[in-house]
Amino acid sequence: MKQAMSNVDIAAVLSEIKPMLVNSYINNIFELPGVELNTSVFLFKLRHPEYGVHSLLLEPGKRIHLTKYTFPKPKHPPVFCMTLRKYLRRKRISDVYQHDLDRIVVIEIGQLEDKFLLVIELFGEGNLLLINPQNEIFIAKRYKRMRDRDVIPKAEYEFPPARGIDIFKMTKEKLFDIFKNSESDLIRTLVHFFNVGPTYAEEICLLSQINKNQPTKEISDEEVDLIINATNSIFEKIEHHTFNPAVIYENSTPVDVIPLWLSKYSGQQYQEYESFNDAVDEYFTFLESKKYDKKIDEKVAAEVKKFEKILEKQKTLMEKYTKSIEKNRTLGELIYQNMSDLQELTYTINNALQKGYTWNEINDKIEKAKSMGIRSALIVKEINLANKVLVVNLDNEMTELDLKKSVGENASSYFEKARKVESKLIGAEKAIEETQNKMKTTSEDALLNREKKKYKLKKKRKKKWFEKFHWFISSDGFLVLGGRDAATNVYLVKKHLETHDIFVHAEVRGAPHILIKSQGKQIPDSTIEEAAEFAVSLSRAWKSGYGASDAYWVNANQVSFSPPSGQYLEPGSVMVYGQRNYLKRIPLEFAIGCKIEDDFAVPIGGPPNVIKKQSENYVVLVPGEEKSGKLAKEIKEKFIKFGKTDEIEKIKEISLDDIIRIIPSGGSQFK
Helix, strand or coil: CCCCCCHHHHHHHHHHHHHHHCCCEEEEEEEEECCCCCCEEEEEEEEECCCEEEEEEEECCCEEEEECEECCCCCCCCHHHHHHHHHHCCCEEEEEEECCCCCEEEEEECCHHHCEEEEEECCCCCEEEEECCCCEEEEECCCEECCCCEECCCCECCCCCCCCECHHHCCHHHHHHHHHCCCCEHHHHHHHHECCCHHHHHHHHHHHCCCCCCEHHHCCHHHHHHHHHHHHHHHHHHHCCCCCCEEEEECCEEEEEECCCCHHHCCCEEEECCCHHHHHHHHHHHHHHHHHHHHHHHHHHHHHHHHHHHHHHHHHHHHHHHHHHHHHHHHHHHHHHCHHHHHHHHHHHHHHHHCCCCHHHHHHHHHHHHHCCCHHHHCEEEEECCCCEEEEEECCEEEEEECCCCHHHHHHHHHHHHHHHHHHHHHHHHHHHHHHHHHHHCCHHHHHHHHHHHHCCEECCCCCHHHHCEEEECCCCCEEEECCCHHHHHHHHHHHCCCCCEEEEECCCCCCCEEECCCCCCCCHHHHHHHHHHHHHCCHHHHCCCCEEEEEEEEHHHEECCCCCCCCCCCCCCEECCCCEEEEEEECCEEEEEEEECCEEEEEEECHHHHHHHCCEEEEEEEEEECHHHHHHHHHHHHHHHCCHHHHHHHHCCCHHHHHCCCCCCCEEEC
């Protein structure tokens, strides 16, 4: 399976995503731990004035592409990531390019004397470096001294030596000369001398219909022409972006991702994609998920083994307790069964002690009694003089009797020991039961599901073009758009206000421009009224805590960015000429609903009567004191509480930021 992008792959993907990168602003940067040891994946959240929000994924040594997947983010960013954030966040990307068709990508960030370079090295173990405006290494993910260059702090950054001659810029004479001086075959010569990997070297051989194992010295003049033609056919496709993106499969497993169709894959299973970036995103996401699966399998196996060891120890302890209980009960019962002999024996010994006999004399008397065959003496095994303990053999069970206690008390003490161990046995049984229950809840399957859910990479919903504005779909099916700030107000009117559209505005300062897109149809009064509700709720009237406010609407041809002569137009403002159509005392109410779209739950906002028709799960807001962050959490909790069973997991994936973007600014509360 392909593990990293080739230089041709990088050229292809950059040609597709460059328009979405250049002029983007860096909103945030995340450093995610890679699956493999000492590796990292970097996620750049970007915002483009035209293309909206997107995520750039960089994995040094492997890949660069836009991704539609979301990733679990660490709570505490590493120092390297925090440094990148400090110097790059909120700055604009001015250019992106590949260095000399090598596996190196340079992203220029900032302008003129404040320009930083972010260099992504995608060869070998990879590296990510931030180069300051003086072309010094400001910070790098990996520092290393090498034969041809040093990657150390404050050193001048040098690109690594070229990994081969650019075959796409090679003249026939130079190519022929290299071939004649090579001691290897064609495929090895192409790989060794030129910056094409084995895949494209083989494709050149196949397209030129020359045996890849042919000694290069034997290549004829005509065959050099065939090689140049084959090379040019590949280069032209890259240059003109005529790609045929596909993921190649073997036995239903993806093994390669390609921007251009390769002859060697003729007859193999493949899946086509609209863009090479999408193909790369899907391919490497699958690759990473398989690595995660392996990591999870290892983690689960270790967890299961840990429980097995605990259970084994608990069972061993339980067996020990069971044997102890049986032993003590047996000894107690044997004492009762031999009560008369034991009473006679202990009475004789204690009586002798009271008469002043020494232990040696007592022992001699017992030995004499044994020789006479007296039963009570025959069971004596030994006498522990120091502890006054008598050891007797009762049915081959060595039993200790405390001479300071009666025979009955000795029997009771054994039964008491058995009862104490029984309580421990009950505790051990409970511990085993708890461990077994834990093993059930954290069984191999359960652990796999839990861990896979934790590491599961979910696709991000592809947002529609108008979602970068305030928006809603009216009850009559018309798209209503609103600016978010002065810049988007201007952009909205300049780019999207067309001849038959209607312009709506609240009769207060600090209100968004609202457009109703006509779509070539007559716009009904009901939609205009809804747009007016939208306008006043998103205006400064909400922050001021008004209960109602006024709005007006005009036709598109009444709106202009040209003020009358001698007058000044504030940034983000427009001039409205002619008669205005007023709507009075519009209540300030705003609804936020949860709408299910395929695999996603989408928060939508707008006038209450509109949202009620489009979502069963909604809340209604009025001006208040609660901040949007806290309110967003409460709204999401309500969505989860009242959501349908099959929708809950989708609702949980809603980003709080997406809800916050909908809530009118200035404080709100539930109606």
